[in-house]
Amino acid sequence: MSESPRKFFMSPPEGAERFFEATKEGKLLIQSCPSCGRKQFYPRKICIHCGSPDVEWVEASGRGAVHTYTVIHQQGMPGWREEVPYVSAIIDLEEGVRMTANVVECAPADVRIEMPVEVTFVDEGMYTLPKFRPAS
Amino acid sequence: MDHEVLKDAFERTRIVGAAISDYPLTPHLSAFDHHILAIRKALADAGLGLKDVDGLILASGGMGGMTPMGMAEYLGIRPTFVDGLSVGGSSFVYHAARAALAVGSGLCEVAVVAMGQTGKSGTRPGRGMRGRGGGGGPPQGFGSFFWDSLTGLPLIGAYAMAAKRHMHVYGTTSEDLAEIAVAARYHASMNPKAQYQDPITVDDVLSSRWVAEPLHLLDCCVVSDGGGAYVVTTADRAKDLPKPAVRMLGYGERIGHAGIGQMPDYTQTAAADTGRMAFGMAGLKPGDIDCAELYDSFTITVMLLLEDLGFCNKGEGGPFVREHLRVGGPLPINTDGGGLSAVHPGMRGMFLVTEAIRQIRGEEGPGRAIAREGGVDTCLVHGVGGQLSSHATLIVGKDS
Numbered sequence: 001m002s003e004s005p006r007k008f009f010m011s012p013p014e015g016a017e018r019f020f021e022a023t024k025e026g027k028l029l030i031q032s033c034p035s036c037g038r039k040q041f042y043p044r045k046i047c048i049h050c051g052s053p054d055v056e057w058v059e060a061s062g063r064g065a066v067h068t069y070t071v072i073h074q075q076g077m078p079g080w081r082e083e084v085p086y087v088s089a090i091i092d093l094e095e096g097v098r099m100t101a102n103v104v105e106c107a108p109a110d111v112r113i114e115m116p117v118e119v120t121f122v123d124e125g126m127y128t129l130p131k132f133r134p135a136s
Numbered sequence: 137m138d139h140e141v142l143k144d145a146f147e148r149t150r151i152v153g154a155a156i157s158d159y160p161l162t163p164h165l166s167a168f169d170h171h172i173l174a175i176r177k178a179l180a181d182a183g184l185g186l187k188d189v190d191g192l193i194l195a196s197g198g199m200g201g202m203t204p205m206g207m208a209e210y211l212g213i214r215p216t217f218v219d220g221l222s223v224g225g226s227s228f229v230y231h232a233a234r235a236a237l238a239v240g241s242g243l244c245e246v247a248v249v250a251m252g253q254t255g256k257s258g259t260r261p262g263r264g265m266r267g268r269g270g271g272g273g274p275p276q277g278f279g280s281f282f283w284d285s286l287t288g289l290p291l292i293g294a295y296a297m298a299a300k301r302h303m304h305v306y307g308t309t310s311e312d313l314a315e316i317a318v319a320a321r322y323h324a325s326m327n328p329k330a331q332y333q334d335p336i337t338v339d340d341v342l343s344s345r346w347v348a349e350p351l352h353l354l355d356c357c358v359v360s361d362g363g364g365a366y367v368v369t370t371a372d373r374a375k376d377l378p379k380p381a382v383r384m385l386g387y388g389e390r391i392g393h394a395g396i397g398q399m400p401d402y403t404q405t406a407a408a409d410t411g412r413m414a415f416g417m418a419g420l421k422p423g424d425i426d427c428a429e430l431y432d433s434f435t436i437t438v439m440l441l442l443e444d445l446g447f448c449n450k451g452e453g454g455p456f457v458r459e460h461l462r463v464g465g466p467l468p469i470n471t472d473g474g475g476l477s478a479v480h481p482g483m484r485g486m487f488l489v490t491e492a493i494r495q496i497r498g499e500e501g502p503g504r505a506i507a508r509e510g511g512v513d514t515c516l517v518h519g520v521g522g523q524l525s526s527h528a529t530l531i532v533g534k535d536s
Contacts, residue, residue: 010277010285042283042397068304068402070296071349072288080288085346088287090297090397100284100397108349113304129286 007079009126015045018057023128028119030097032058041097062119063135064093071108087111091132105133139417142233142387145240146417150374150381150535151232152367153182154493159362159479160331163257168201170252170363175211178365183378184246191217191238191247191368195227195483202252217244223391224521225431227251228364228485229528233387235368245369249489252363253481280395292356292434294396294523296348299436301402303350305451310350312454313435314341317354317476319461320432324473326463326505331358332477355435357475357484364486366493374535382496385514386420386531388413396523403451406527407444407518414516414529415446422446424514425531427495427507428467429488431520432474441518442469445529468507471495485519485528492517492532 012020022029030041035052047055069089075081087103089111103111104120117132155177157170165173171194179185192204192213197220200206204218217238221230228251235247277285284294302308318338324330336354344353374381388410393399415421422445430441439453447467448456460467470476472491475484492515500506507515517530 007288009274010282011274013277013279013282016282042280068297068301070289070293070300070351071346072290072293073346073348074292075288075290077288077290083288085349086288088284088289088293088297090402098397100280100287100289100395102287113300127286 005078005082006125008077009124015043019043020127022057023121023130026121028060028062028130029057030060030093030095031055039095039097041093041099060093060095064091064117064132066090066103066111066113066115066117067092067098068113069103069111071111089132091117099130102129102131103133104131139413142237143417145236146384146387148240148371149236149368150371150383151493151532152369152374152377152379152381153178153184154366154490155181155364156487156490157252157363159329159481160358160360161256162254162361165252165254165361167252167254167258167363170254170361171202171207171250172211174252174363174365175248175250178248178250178367181379182367182369184367184369186211186213188246189213189248190215191235191244193219193231193235193247193249195222195231195251196220197222215244217247223526225433225483225485226519226521226526226528227483228489229517229519229530230389230526232368232384232489232530233389233528236384239368239370245373247368248365249368249486250363250365251483251486253483254361255359255481256361258361280393280397284395284397289396290348291523292351293348295434295436296351297396298399298402298440298524299350299434302436302439305403306454308439308454310342310352311338312457313355313439314338315457316432316435316438316461317341319457320470320474320476320478322462323471323505324477327473327478330473330478331360351434351436357433357480358477360479360481362479362481362487364490366489380497381535382493383533383535384530385533386414386416386418387529388417389528391526393525394522395525399524403440405440405444405520405524407441407520407529410518410527410529411445414531418531420514420531425467425516426512426514427471428469428516428518429471429492430469430518431484431488432470432476433480433484433520435476437520437524438469440524441520445516445518463505463507464509471505471507483521485521488517488519489530496532496534
């Protein structure tokens, strides 16, 4: 793996720093709104359910299921190109929000929709990213 | 909502000219050249000139050459209405309603909508992700496009996720999706300008390599150069112009989300809403439509649109596509060969509109098929931009 070029990533959007500080500590953060009690992902400065600006960070369990996915076979971006085929997926977290993440530690052909998964954290250099593996 | 203002604007306005600059491979033309050439040709088609133009609509706001301000100055016109709305490939369908509202309300009298891109021969603006920030380092991400990109997700992968979910929920197969690509190629075989013209089979699609499972190479649109333009003016002025005028009958638009990670339902797009709005305004139902120009970035895009627009029930797109899509069939679609085979420079929506105008006018030519014997009275255009994100439905018909 070490000879592969570093993966290309965009720099973080406003307000995402806290999320990536937490992933370094092995924590998966989502947001919860004290005003309406609902949750959201990705992190924003406003609640998409009620418009409140007072959204709070809460730790997610890291458990979920695959909602849908694709196996990427062609990708021009440096670092990713060398990893094909790999799986990008939409994960239904048990807190009721969805997150886009790679499914790892599982052959692409073995991934299934509705498969239970759990979070694992991978140091990708610029970010430590939450990825999901088949639930133990 | 009864949409009286837009219906009134449609009453007062007509599409009177349309042209394609050129496609599919045009190394001699820049994106800017495509705009200029398409505008000149569309105005000539309308029997009008640049001096008549007081409305200019392009799919890019801000400053610079390919923006309404820069282009107006370059052309030597001083428009009283401009619009630079850019919501991806569907933009030029959105622009039709804006042109009708501007002309119908009297803000301008002759509005030109134009596009040009060199997706194949040149560098498409915004194509590369590296170096766009200008100040060194990677560009700053935004919204779901950022969060999705952390998984190495390319655009095709976003559509593949919707296809995978549709297969899971409704039992749709790769063979079903392949039928859409086969029909597009059949129509491309009748279009001497199409980028790929040799007929293909379902097996050809299935044996082409994976790009992003469950989408194969031949489930994906071509990458071309191309441009086009169309002209909208008042119904009164249209009476004195040379070509048959085309009437706008119904319209609806909706942004569903931006990146695929925030799509509310992976098996249903905002086309379900835009179709309902457009049919309601036109007083028509799906069975009244003679042919449809549906944005075909990928085969799954068409499958979702056929269901969401009500041409078949949700989940029944698979059986539907096997017998409906070809010229002479119950619902011919993408009669120029579509983005899947004819032309897709990055934002294909312009070609949906220009092809619909050709169908309504009945402009036959060598190898140019008209969807229905006896002519096309109604054509539905549907643009999709982003990652199944931005939707606009436009129904056009003959001027009665």
